[in-house]
Amino acid sequence: MTAKKYDAVIIGAGPAGCAAGLKLANEEVNTLIVEKKKLPREKACAGLLPEAAIQVLEDYLNLKIPEKVFEEPSTVGLVYIPPSGVKNAVLKLNYKLYNINRVKFDSWLTSEAESKGVKILQNTRPEKILFKNKEIILKTTSGETLHTSYIIGCDGVKSWVRHQIFNKNFPHAPVYQESYPLKKEYNNIVKPYFYIFLNSQVCNLYSYIIRKKDKMILGVGDFNSKKNSKEIVNKMTEFKKLLTKELPAFTQILNSNPVRQLWFIPFFTPEIGLENILLAGDAAGFVNSFSGEGIRLAVESGVYAAEAVKKSIIEKDQALKYYQKNVENLIDFCNKIRDYTNNLTEHKRENYVKDLKAIIKVAL
Ligand SMILES: Cc1cc2nc3c(=O)[nH]c(=O)nc-3n(C[C@H](O)[C@H](O)[C@H](O)COP(=O)(O)OP(=O)(O)OC[C@H]3O[C@@H](n4cnc5c(N)ncnc54)[C@H](O)[C@@H]3O)c2cc1C
Known part of the structure; x- marks a missing residue:
């Protein structure tokens, strides 16, 4: 058994986890990502990104998606077919979606995170969470004991971290x-x-x-x-x-x-965490239920969670307080779209x- 100490531990190496890791690395916060699968991993996805996703990667993380990640055709138009059928279909003018290969996209993000010094522990899951004074202790399936002050749960729609906090199922x-x-x-x-x-x-x-x-x-x-x-x-x-x-x-x-x-x-009102345990991406319920789009929201919320952790380290107050402010608009957006879809x-x-x-x- 080995015991290791990190400023922050992120659970899950998808877009939310990598974005949080990259942002924390930029802020020189010593971070580990724990990922249950061996990377690169498959993720069921349509692999489409709106312009806003490209913008978020560029503005918040200074990242430009490399050519090799795009499919052919690299962009596609958007056609809506109403219940009355194809005869009334419309093509949304001046609108394009970026067409990516999801495995390559996630693999690129993980290698970016690693190149900035973020460690990724693959094939490993946390199995127990303990609290000692102000410290959070995670026991993992690979026998490690991780000591940290912050956890960011980026472990997807069926989040283990979310379950530890709220102990209930989410739709x-x-x-x-x-x-x-x-x-x-x-x-x-x-x-x-x-x-x-x-x-x-x-x-x-x-x-x-x-x-x-x-x-x-x-x-x-x-x-x-x-x-x-x-x-x-x-x-x-x-x-x-x-x-x-x-x-x-x-x-x-x-x-x-x-x-x-x-x-x-996810199909629930976003839940963003407790004290110094934050949730981002699908784990928090950030998705556009009308279109199914979630990658952009995962990256954005991952960055906001990392910013909240950094601020909490400086100001010595709970990270959730800062995160709440950062994601107010995202929560509002997801709730409105879900109600609309419902x-x-x-x-x-x-x-x-x-x-x-x-x-x-x-x-x-
Ligand atoms: C069929 C389908 C199509 C979609 N198409 C699109 C699309 O075209 N465009 C779009 O923007 N969005 C799409 N989405 C939504 C998008 O895939 C998600 O919103 C996005 O992947 C969320 O990123 P994330 O990092 O929060 O979670 P994920 O990408 O799910 O990553 C979570 C990571 O955590 C790991 N993990 C899980 N549990 C644990 C654990 N206990 N311990 C350690 N690691 C763990 C997982 O292995 C995974 O690597 C689609 C979703 C589905 C289901």
């Missing part, structure tokens, strides 16, 4: 993806768009199609489907039926065996697409 919504190989001859069928189907007959969140270099991803998300149930997989069957009707040319691509991925997005009727979905400003009819 989350399953998102299920199937990836199909894309032969060259299909290039003209799947255009460089993120197609979002706002059809609650299929799913009450969204169903989508994304074009990657050599694959097409179909996704369905539904906040009423039960955890690990077949329900969400059945929703995919419904979605494919809709596709056959609305975009019959796509059907031939669905003839091969897909790679399947099921994971979750109350979407078929009629509102139809009108959302209709009301989009600066639109043209898209030729699909």
